[in-house]
Amino acid sequence: MSDKAARPSARPIILSTADRQVLERRVRSGSTPQKMVLRSLIVLLAADEHTNSAIASELDIHIDTVRKWRTRFHRHGIDALADAPRSGRPPIYNATDIAAVKAWACQIPAHHDIPIARWSTPELAAQLARDGMTVSVSTVRRWLAEDALKPWQYRSWIAVRDPNFEVKASVVLDLYARRYAGQALGSNDFVISADEKPSIQARDRCHPTTAAAPGRPMRVSHDYHRRGALTYLAAYDVHAAQVFGRCEASTGITEFTALVDQVMTREPYASADRVFWVVDNGSSHRGQASIDRLTDRYPNAVMVHTPVHASWLNQVEIYFSIVQRKVLTPNDFPDLAAVENRLHAFAERYNRTAEPFAWRYTRRELNRQLEQIDESAAAA
Numbered sequence: 001m002s003d004k005a006a007r008p009s010a011r012p013i014i015l016s017t018a019d020r021q022v023l024e025r026r027v028r029s030g031s032t033p034q035k036m037v038l039r040s041l042i043v044l045l046a047a048d049e050h051t052n053s054a055i056a057s058e059l060d061i062h063i064d065t066v067r068k069w070r071t072r073f074h075r076h077g078i079d080a081l082a083d084a085p086r087s088g089r090p091p092i093y094n095a096t097d098i099a100a101v102k103a104w105a106c107q108i109p110a111h112h113d114i115p116i117a118r119w120s121t122p123e124l125a126a127q128l129a130r131d132g133m134t135v136s137v138s139t140v141r142r143w144l145a146e147d148a149l150k151p152w153q154y155r156s157w158i159a160v161r162d163p164n165f166e167v168k169a170s171v172v173l174d175l176y177a178r179r180y181a182g183q184a185l186g187s188n189d190f191v192i193s194a195d196e197k198p199s200i201q202a203r204d205r206c207h208p209t210t211a212a213a214p215g216r217p218m219r220v221s222h223d224y225h226r227r228g229a230l231t232y233l234a235a236y237d238v239h240a241a242q243v244f245g246r247c248e249a250s251t252g253i254t255e256f257t258a259l260v261d262q263v264m265t266r267e268p269y270a271s272a273d274r275v276f277w278v279v280d281n282g283s284s285h286r287g288q289a290s291i292d293r294l295t296d297r298y299p300n301a302v303m304v305h306t307p308v309h310a311s312w313l314n315q316v317e318i319y320f321s322i323v324q325r326k327v328l329t330p331n332d333f334p335d336l337a338a339v340e341n342r343l344h345a346f347a348e349r350y351n352r353t354a355e356p357f358a359w360r361y362t363r364r365e366l367n368r369q370l371e372q373i374d375e376s377a378a379a380a
Helices: 017-028 032-045 052-059 063-076 095-105 123-131 137-146 165-176 253-264 287-297 317-326 336-353 363-377
Strands: 189-205 223-237 242-248 274-279 301-305
Touching: 017 032, 032 052, 032 063, 032 336, 052 063, 063 287, 095 123, 095 137, 123 137, 165 274, 165 301, 189 242, 189 317, 189 336, 223 253, 223 336, 242 253, 242 336, 253 274, 253 287, 287 301, 317 336
Parallel strands: 189 274, 274 301
Antiparallel strands: 189 223, 223 242
């Protein structure tokens, strides 16, 4: 029997118009995997009546590769050009095992008499081992990542304690939106956000601070001499984005009154119809006594308190954050005079280019958040 008689003839390939278009598109596309391009070319050449040996020579591949994909297409069509599913290693863990890990991660260890404050992945893996399931630390970390669980992290928060939180917060938010008592503010009404930033130290570094260099950040000596501390008081015009500041040895009623005088004795505030002072519940401006004290001194001034533990509603805190990052970090001052000069110079610089903060926390956001708190409390 001759070799020609012994070897079966090549499988005939007849392409429909649709299949040819699909295969040609795969060959032209730059994103098609190379193995799929090769298989598509084999079928296209076979459909053009090229022999297996001619296709193998044209594509520089083994003739057995040509026979394999030609036969698959002949038997099962274009879908057969994809990789066949592989069984792989059977899974070691099932969905119940993974759920057990995530359940432990969502519990506080101390509630189960486990003497640690927070879970780490090694601690979770050790706990699972005590439960009779051996899992590697990397596997635990991967399972937690699926649901973005990070039980080793924590964040502090303060519960709403002021019984009049919604009412007080609404007044502040309305002022930011230029409304008060249901009416729009006039052009001669102003809103001032004020507070103190205490205990700003002057740290005189034992070795000079060196500037950044290629491949090296600024270097600040860890050792320093304490050269005293001061308090920075600031009043921020919410809608004009202007800040007025002063430095004092400490904080108190006298010092805060000096800040009020600094603002209220200048225009446009001295002749304003109303100047609303938004303050928190710090000791130098707390309660009805502080409201009366301000009104007695300046009849056109109206003090508005944020709710208890809600000084984050006070916009001047944003300015203090900017000061902390841009002026006071790293803290490197030879004396308190240098601290004071830097703070005043920065305020002047800030006022030349500042724009009002893009305050997005409105009454609507407040109501939505309070509804969420109520729903959480009801579900607890």
